[in-house]
Amino acid sequence: MEDSLCSNTFINDLDFNVRKKLLKYCEWTELAEKKIISNPNQVIEHIYFPSGALISVMLQQKEDKALELGLIGEEGLLGIEPILGVYKSPFDATVHTQGLALKISTLHLLKLMDSHQNLKTRLFLYVAVLNNQLAQAAICNRFHLVDQRLAKLLLMLQNRLHSSKFMITQDLLAVMLGVRRVGVTKAASLFQKQNIVHYSRGRIEILNVIALEKIACSCYAIDKSTYQSIMHF
DSSP states (O other): OOOTTOOOHHHHTSOHHHHHHHHHTOEEEEEOTTOEEEOTTOBOOEEEEESSOEEEEEEEEETTEEEEEEEEOTTOOBOOGGGGTOOBOSSEEEEEEOEEEEEEEHHHHHHHHHHOHHHHHHHHHHHHHHHHHHHHHHHHHHHSOHHHHHHHHHHHHHHHHTOSEEEOOHHHHHHHHTSOHHHHHHHHHHHHHTTSEEEETTEEEESOHHHHHHHSOTHHHHHHHHHHHHHTO
């Protein structure tokens, strides 16, 4: 298949020959908003490389209690567990923003990984990135304020969607942050009063990126630098 439409950074950073062989076994798939890709203990049959879509990875402890662990967009892939010899997903993975993704069977990816060192190295580096981000998320959720974490989340959404405008409800933001809706409402209202964002009926527009970056906790910059330093060492 042609890779001219692929905007996934992980795939595009592979050696040319490896990328060509990987794409041979990939197929395009449209991921609809709110589509559930995997549940805990579900066998991972396919690996997804978002190329426009945005996937939310969450840990659900109770039926009404969940916490987002990360967002996977064009920078990476969903389904790293088989790379480590684990074939069941430990998390919920749901499409946050509809769009395209490249899908490859787990079997084909593992075969390619075993025969191509460049792909194997890049996959293990990405696992290292996710491990660092999960550790950082634990610190963030424990020690940082709601307004700091909300600012970080909005910046992450903007980076992965390549747009300063996107649709998201305060209820969903609260779920993603693992806090009560009232906390998100208070922080979002403050951002709006300061002309940092404009919020109306589930539509958010970031008006002042620099101001939002100043509010965001240090985790935002750390996550970005972690990806760069590990994947582009």
